[in-house]
Amino acid sequence: MPVVTSTVQPTRVSLADVTPPIALGPLDGRYRSAVAPLVDHLSEAALNRERLHVEVEWLIVLCNGTDTVPGPVVPGAPSLTDTEITYLRAIPATFGATEIAELGAIERETVHDVKAVEYFIKRRIADAPEILGETNLPAVSELVHFACTSEDVNNLSYALMVRGAVTDVWLPAATALADQLADMAREHAEVPMLSRTHGQPATPTTMGKELAVLTHRLRRQLRRVEGAEFLGKLNGATGTFGAHTVAVPGAEWPAVSRGFVEHLGLTWNPLTTQIESHDWQAEVYADVARFNRILHNLATDVWTYISMGFFTQIPVAGATGSSTMPHKVNPIRFENAEANLEISCSLLDTLGATLVTSRLQRDLTDSTTQRNIGPAFGHSLLAIDNVRRGLQALAVNADLMAEDLDENWEVLGEPVQSAMRAASVAGVEGMENPYERLKELTRGNRVDQARMREFVGGLGLPDDVAARLAELTPASYTGIAARLVDEYLD
Structure with a gap:
């Protein structure tokens, strides 16, 4: 029979060039279905959507103020109408596949992700008159990303x-x-x-x-x-409101910043x-x-x-537990x-x-x-x-747990020696060295029901204590475990 000696391998398909793109990591590949809800919050697209949201809301606040600081924050800025605010808020709300691609193209030019977001919004503002008709939005275009790092x-x-x-x-x-x-x-x-x-x-x-x-x-x-x-x-390039106070010295910028951050549902950090x-x-x-x-x-x-x-x-049904052991x-x-x-x-x-x-x-x-x-x-x-x-x-x-319990009667050494200690304090004679006596009986030894009950019966415990221990089994020696679940779980 001829021996195969050729070492020539066929050229492989480049998986990096396959479309749609193949995920590098398991979360976006094999396990995608389990983690997909996080894409709406923690993906790169989600980051850009929130950037759009923040920029839009900041623009609205600069024109219309906050609940605590009346607008306009920037003198001369027009008060935006409900229609204009709705138009602006639609920018992040409608951010989908087409918009993701458009923003990506802008970023390839700017080589700066946040600047790309600013330009994306300005494009939408420039388009506003065609959609809304008469509008003040173009006049506030330069308030997009105003005083922001x-x-x-x-x-x-x-x-x-x-x-x-x-x-x-x-x-x-x-x-x-x-x-x-x-x-x-x-x-x-x-x-x-x-x-x-x-x-x-x-x-x-x-x-x-x-x-x-x-x-x-x-x-x-x-x-x-x-x-x-x-x-x-939101306090500028080094947290001093430097650009804010130079551009608009009359505004109470910490109050504006706080109102804006709290408007977003977040806790304001002043320092x-x-x-x-x-x-x-x-x-x-x-x-x-x-x-x-x-x-x-x-x-x-x-x-x-x-x-x-x-x-x-x-x-x-139909699942395989092991590839070789059925x-x-x-x-x-x-x-x-x-x-x-x-x-x-x-x-x-x-x-x-x-x-x-x-x-x-x-x-x-x-x-x-x-x-x-x-x-x-x-x-x-x-x-x-x-x-x-x-x-x-x-x-x-x-059933298996019951069998396991029945094979380990020596665990009753604990309650027996504890009962002997209590009886000793109560004045019952013959209760000396309870721990040591149970240790001698149980440590390293297997003790069955008969041997444990024989031992307990010969201790001379009070009748009520002896009867209580005689009824005790490993399966019944669970204290108040069930009550703890019932009373404290919630």
Whole structure:
């Protein structure tokens, strides 16, 4: 038989040239459906849409004033009509594929993203007479981007973007997960389960109580995220209102700035350099990262319960668990979540660490850093989606957990020695060295029901105590676990 010796390989198709373009990263490729809602808030197009929104609203304020500062802020500026305001606000509202391409073409000329936004708006203002007829808009064209540095527009745009992503997308998904987990906790509040502390058999609990602990932890972080402040500033190139006061010295610029920032629904930051300090971003990202890490703990615990058989996974019709072992149903949802949570936390930690530092009055490290906010939230959102889907496919194996409990009667050494201590304080004789006696009975030994009850029966405990311990089993030794779920979960 001839041996193939040729090393010539056929020329490959250039995937970089395929249309439509192929995504480089998994969030815009394989996992697009899970994270698509974030595109409206954290994509480059979303950034430009918010820039348009900020520029338009600033123009309106310069002409018409704010709730606290009557207009016009710039003397001589005409008061805009409702029709003109509606026309201006349609600029960001109708920002779609065609407009994205047009703005991109302008930016290729300006080589400056915010300047391109300014020119885009001025084009629309120049077109206004053809659409509106008689209008004052062309007369206010030079108030577009008036007295602004790029960061005045960018910081407000990012604040609006992150606020939208958090409140409209991430928080609802994370809250739905916590609620789903809470429902599971209530459903299994009374299902007894042997605990493992340090990996060893320990005081029994219930599956529901353990899920309630994780729910409680997640919800605490959600409350922190819900209470987040989103700060913004508009005060010029070094935060001094320098250009503002020279151009229009009669205006009370801090009041105008505050009114404008609050008009956008943000919290005003009065003291900044050229950039808003980004401390609020670091705070939000730290809270989201902490939620991620608690969710990671949930994923690893559930994975372990699956490996122990306490949870069984409900097979999905037609799905493949393993490419070679037909019997397997792999816990891939939780493994996928673990990895994506780790990536998300890494990005969030980097964002929080990098954004709070800016050399002197300004450097540009924050510019490219903030463009990774989307992936940071995207990997978290993907993990949340995976955990939710994984939880939906779980069933509790109460019978196996009962068997596990029945094989570990030695865990009753704790309540027995505790009862002996209480009896000793009450004056019952023969209760000396309770811990040591139970340690001798149980440590390193397997103790069955008969041996434990024999031991308890020979202690000389008061009848009521002896009867209580005689009825105790590993499965019933769960304290008030179910009550804790019922009373404190919400």
